[in-house]
Amino acid sequence: MTTNSGATDTATDERRTDHEIEVIRDRMHTVEIVSDSGEGAQKCGQIFGAVSAKMGNGVWTVEIIPAEIQPPARSPAGASGNRIRIGTDEVTNWGDRTNVCVAFNEQVLVARHRLDAIDSGALLLVENMWKDHRDEDIRAEWTAAMDELQGHGYRIIEVPMEERCLTVVDDARKGKNMFALGMLAWIFDRDLDLTRDQIAHAFRKKSEEVYEKNVTLLELGYEWASENLDVRIDVPPGLEGEDMVVMNGNQAVAFGAVAAGMELAAMYPITPATSVSHQLGEIFHKFGGIVHQAEDEIAAAGVAIGASYSGKVAFTITSGPGLALKTEFLGLAIMSEIPLVVIDVQRGGPSTGLPTKVEQSDLLATMFGQPGDAPHVVMAAATIEECFHSMITARRIAETFRTVVIVLTDANLATGVQPFRRPMLDPVWMGSRPDMSPVPEGKPPYDWDEETGLSQRFIPGQPGGMHTLTGLAHDEKSRVAYASDINQKSSAMRSRKLAVLHSTLQPPKVNGADSGDLLVVGWGSTKGAIEEAVEAAREQGLSVSSLHLRFLSPLEPGLREIFQRFRKVMTVEINYSDEPNDPFITEENRRRGQLAWLLRANTLVDVDCWTRVLGEPLRPGVILDVIRSNLPKGGAA
Amino acid sequence: MSGHSCSLLFPVEDDREYSMSDYQGAQARWCPGCGDHSVLTATQRLLASEQLKPEETVFVSGIGCSSRFPHYVSSYGFHGIHGRALPVATGIKLHRPDLHVFVVMGDGDCTSIGAAHWLHATRYNVDMVALMLDNNIYGLTKMQTSPTTPEGYRSNTQPMGSFLPALNPIEATLGVTNASFVAQTAEWMPAHLYATLEAAYKHNGFSFVRILQRCPVFTGDIYQDAVRNPDMIEMLEHPDGVEVPDLHQIYQNISRHDPRNMDAARELAEKMDRIRVGVFFRDESRPRYEETRHLPLHTTDEKIGILNEELDKYAV
Ligand SMILES: Cc1ncc(C[n+]2csc(CCOP(=O)(O)OP(=O)(O)O)c2C)c(N)n1
Ligand code: SF4
Numbered sequence: 001m002t003t004n005s006g007a008t009d010t011a012t013d014e015r016r017t018d019h020e021i022e023v024i025r026d027r028m029h030t031v032e033i034v035s036d037s038g039e040g041a042q043k044c045g046q047i048f049g050a051v052s053a054k055m056g057n058g059v060w061t062v063e064i065i066p067a068e069i070q071p072p073a074r075s076p077a078g079a080s081g082n083r084i085r086i087g088t089d090e091v092t093n094w095g096d097r098t099n100v101c102v103a104f105n106e107q108v109l110v111a112r113h114r115l116d117a118i119d120s121g122a123l124l125l126v127e128n129m130w131k132d133h134r135d136e137d138i139r140a141e142w143t144a145a146m147d148e149l150q151g152h153g154y155r156i157i158e159v160p161m162e163e164r165c166l167t168v169v170d171d172a173r174k175g176k177n178m179f180a181l182g183m184l185a186w187i188f189d190r191d192l193d194l195t196r197d198q199i200a201h202a203f204r205k206k207s208e209e210v211y212e213k214n215v216t217l218l219e220l221g222y223e224w225a226s227e228n229l230d231v232r233i234d235v236p237p238g239l240e241g242e243d244m245v246v247m248n249g250n251q252a253v254a255f256g257a258v259a260a261g262m263e264l265a266a267m268y269p270i271t272p273a274t275s276v277s278h279q280l281g282e283i284f285h286k287f288g289g290i291v292h293q294a295e296d297e298i299a300a301a302g303v304a305i306g307a308s309y310s311g312k313v314a315f316t317i318t319s320g321p322g323l324a325l326k327t328e329f330l331g332l333a334i335m336s337e338i339p340l341v342v343i344d345v346q347r348g349g350p351s352t353g354l355p356t357k358v359e360q361s362d363l364l365a366t367m368f369g370q371p372g373d374a375p376h377v378v379m380a381a382a383t384i385e386e387c388f389h390s391m392i393t394a395r396r397i398a399e400t401f402r403t404v405v406i407v408l409t410d411a412n413l414a415t416g417v418q419p420f421r422r423p424m425l426d427p428v429w430m431g432s433r434p435d436m437s438p439v440p441e442g443k444p445p446y447d448w449d450e451e452t453g454l455s456q457r458f459i460p461g462q463p464g465g466m467h468t469l470t471g472l473a474h475d476e477k478s479r480v481a482y483a484s485d486i487n488q489k490s491s492a493m494r495s496r497k498l499a500v501l502h503s504t505l506q507p508p509k510v511n512g513a514d515s516g517d518l519l520v521v522g523w524g525s526t527k528g529a530i531e532e533a534v535e536a537a538r539e540q541g542l543s544v545s546s547l548h549l550r551f552l553s554p555l556e557p558g559l560r561e562i563f564q565r566f567r568k569v570m571t572v573e574i575n576y577s578d579e580p581n582d583p584f585i586t587e588e589n590r591r592r593g594q595l596a597w598l599l600r601a602n603t604l605v606d607v608d609c610w611t612r613v614l615g616e617p618l619r620p621g622v623i624l625d626v627i628r629s630n631l632p633k634g635g636a637a
Numbered sequence: 638m639s640g641h642s643c644s645l646l647f648p649v650e651d652d653r654e655y656s657m658s659d660y661q662g663a664q665a666r667w668c669p670g671c672g673d674h675s676v677l678t679a680t681q682r683l684l685a686s687e688q689l690k691p692e693e694t695v696f697v698s699g700i701g702c703s704s705r706f707p708h709y710v711s712s713y714g715f716h717g718i719h720g721r722a723l724p725v726a727t728g729i730k731l732h733r734p735d736l737h738v739f740v741v742m743g744d745g746d747c748t749s750i751g752a753a754h755w756l757h758a759t760r761y762n763v764d765m766v767a768l769m770l771d772n773n774i775y776g777l778t779k780m781q782t783s784p785t786t787p788e789g790y791r792s793n794t795q796p797m798g799s800f801l802p803a804l805n806p807i808e809a810t811l812g813v814t815n816a817s818f819v820a821q822t823a824e825w826m827p828a829h830l831y832a833t834l835e836a837a838y839k840h841n842g843f844s845f846v847r848i849l850q851r852c853p854v855f856t857g858d859i860y861q862d863a864v865r866n867p868d869m870i871e872m873l874e875h876p877d878g879v880e881v882p883d884l885h886q887i888y889q890n891i892s893r894h895d896p897r898n899m900d901a902a903r904e905l906a907e908k909m910d911r912i913r914v915g916v917f918f919r920d921e922s923r924p925r926y927e928e929t930r931h932l933p934l935h936t937t938d939e940k941i942g943i944l945n946e947e948l949d950k951y952a953v
């Protein structure tokens with residue numbers, strides 16, 4: 001029914017002689033597709049993001065997750081879908097507000113408006129079947145919503161999605177998402193062949209008929225847009241030439257684990273960590289790897305520890321509540337020096353908290369969660385690419401230092417989709433099989449090097465290495481030992497390893513000038529938003545820099561020295577802190593951001609903080625405001 | 638249970654003979670008269686008789702008096718945390734099916750804090766021997782009620798006597814889908830204990846053995862009558878389970894029980910009139926988790942090749 005296959009600019013535009021088309025050129029543009037859950041908006045968003053990445057745009061995709069599990073239809077709480085931010089260059093975060101929003105009903109659109117998610121001047125494409133609906137209440141809701149949306153500079157376009165879709169499918173609920181994709185494809189001039197390929201990939205488990213139907217709907221939406229819209233958006237691709245892969249952070253963790261040579265993952269399902277195991281479940285067996293779904297998180301930790309103890313480093317994946325359950329086992333691994341990698345995909349807490357939403361509130365729990373003195377390594381991935389590479393680093397550190405390495409990611413990284421440089425796989429990443437050669441006579445299982453605390457571990461099967469590993473205090477021969485000097489020494493040995501790791505780390509690189517008025521310090525997934533804000537601030541002439549930390553335990557070196565070059569240092573984090581002027585809050589009792597807490601303790605610098613727990617990633621525009629209001633008064637340093 | 642004799646990781650040709658003393662670890666520190674001593678001896682006898690290489694044998698335990706066991710065996714040992722020996726053993730066996738894995742737990746360890754793992758390990762049916770040393774009490778922490786403490790029996794936490802009927806571990810294990818070997822024996826019957834350990838070791842799958850164990854310090858009276866009066870014992874015998882003809886003189890209640898018969902096994906397990914020892918149930922045809930999950934290993938180069946193919950699917 002349609003001929004616009006290649007979708008090159010000129011071809012399509014020349015066909016449209018009947019109306020003038022305005023082309024908006026922008027280096028960064030944000031799109032949202034929202035619907036009731038189950039209407040497929042997410043699939044539409046994912047395909048749009050993937051196609052844009054393939055065309056050479058920078059892309060960041062995040063899911064818009066309904067506030068309720070089973071919200072009623074057409075309710076603001078049910079808004080579900082995707083935000084896709086595309087750019088000429090790399091896109092590092094979800095941005096502030098959307099410039100285009102496709103909504104399957106006016107209620108979900110209003111929901112986004114109320115969350116301040118829509119930019120003034122945005123192009124809003126809304127399903128119009130509700131306007132003249134036979135249900136009087138619905139018509140009234142429509143009118144009220146349209147009134148609410150008035151006066152914000154939005155460009156609202158009513159689209160007969162249902163009506164058009166019903167010309168090719170019986171149930172439009174199952175097809176609107178592809179119609180919407182077609183409209184977006186026209187607006188952003190997406191390559192239709194690539195789009196069809198992506199549809200084929202997305203529905204690869206479905207029949208050919210499903211694919212055909214979806215492509216027909218795509219073309220229908222494309223055609224409708226070309227005939228009825230008078231604006232197109234051009235975000236020129238700037239990333240061509242680089243070899244990229246596109247995936248979300250959990251997929252990157254899964255691939256990273258394989259690239260790191262790990263062979264066993266043990267887990268118990270928990271949002272937002274679970275999808276790591278979904279990805280692994282599809283590929284791990286091809287590498288001889290096992291994903292073990294244990295009976296609970298405790299058992300998952302135990303299975304991973306048992307596997308690590310007897311061979312290659314294994315890992316376990318979890319989120320807050322599961323991490324709490326693993327605590328005792330982590331203490332055992334630290335005490336008995338069994339290497340282990342733990343991934344904590346953070347969500348909102350405490351307790352069951354906000355299962356699907358981003359937060360950075362596990363930092364101190366991962367550092368200090370084990371009763372007793374339990375030194376171990378904590379790292380945080382800042383980007384989706386780092387989710388991949390952290391696994392390689394974590395595995396290597398765990399092995400070299402015979403310790404537990406916790407890698408923090410979060411719901412923002414877990415569900416954000418971004419293209420990144422394709423890793424050039426290196427055999428070294430995979431590590432070697434454990435050394436199984438006979439143990440020289442008399443060599444003890446904790447042959448601690450006095451200076452470094454390091455020792456070689458013996459693995460079952462290794463002749464001459466027999467010993468009983470224990471979580472009780474033990475001497476170098478792993479004999480239970482309660483003598484005070486032995487406990488003092490073995491504690492020192494376990495702690496020393498972290499100092500040695502610290503000595504191998506480089507001081508972090510300051511983003512921006514090396515000194516100035518304000519230094520913003522962050523960790524984890526906020527990197528993109530913080531750096532975008534800092535860049536904007538610098539463009540406005542403000543003396544601001546930022547620093548992003550990957551190692552939290554041990555902390556990266558040189559921090560005190562860097563901090564002293566700035567008039568003010570503050571962290572920006574997604575966890576809870578009191579505002580200094582809140583009731584009852586004083587300097588002494590103020591709860592601070594978790595990184596701020598650590599930095600103050602470790603550097604004795606008066607590090608301030610600004611944190612929020614809004615259940616959404618930080619917005620660069622908001623951080624910019626924070627920067628402006630936190631600049632120390634009284635001129636440049 | 639029997640580990641695969643050839644290991645992928647270390648082809649060692651070793652003709653040496655192991656005697657019982659080769660499995661002697663640290664000096665056992667259990668109380669004099671503690672039933673754990675006799676389990677240790679029987680186990681070491683089994684190791685010698687099966688000539689298991691100490692370096693290819695792993696004893697995994699939790700926390701408790703009984704969980705000190707690995708320290709007293711000269712093999713690889715893993716003395717972990719309370720209640721969690723089974724997940725660790727599962728991890729070892731999943732990653733290294735070539736190893737011989739023995740698990741030693743107390744009654745609190747296995748049936749209370751570790752109960753979830755007990756149930757699931759039974760269902761996973763991973764090839765290992767799991768010994769539950771049941772003294773009906775928490776020994777290490779000094780006499781608190783355990784799930785297997787007899788109703789009315791006084792302890793430090795329930796000084797008026799245990800409030801509920803004791804949990805029956807054999808009945809419970811038999812109730813788990815995919816259970817493949819369920820046996821009971823008593824440490825004061827060394828010949829029976831040995832025969833049961835041997836059968837458990839030879840069984841391919843998860844061999845659960847409840848060993849009635851005297852704790853002279855806290856529950857000295859519980860098994861006293863049974864020790865003195867062989868009439869209180871009934872031996873379940875079958876060529877496919879255990880048969881200990883040497884004991885027929887002393888223990889005259891002998892019944893033939895085919896361990897393939899689950900209904901009969903459950904019926905016997907429920908009966909409280911006598912203490913029944915022997916193999917209640919055994920079925921080697923049950924799927925073993927580590928076998929269903931077993932995959933060939935790949936070289937690093939092969940893995941990189943496959944990984945690149947997978948990454949191609951995500952290429953931009
Ligand atoms: C998480 C945890 N809770 C409690 C304890 C204390 N604890 C150590 S052993 C034990 C019970 C021991 O009883 P049992 O398992 O029957 O072994 P037994 O000493 O009788 O052989 C308890 C409660 C512990 N070590 N860890
Ligand atoms: S307290 Fe009881 S179980 Fe523990 S060692 Fe002594 S006799 Fe054995």
Ligand SMILES: [Mg+2]
Nearest residue numbers: 743744774776
């Ligand atoms: Mg006990």
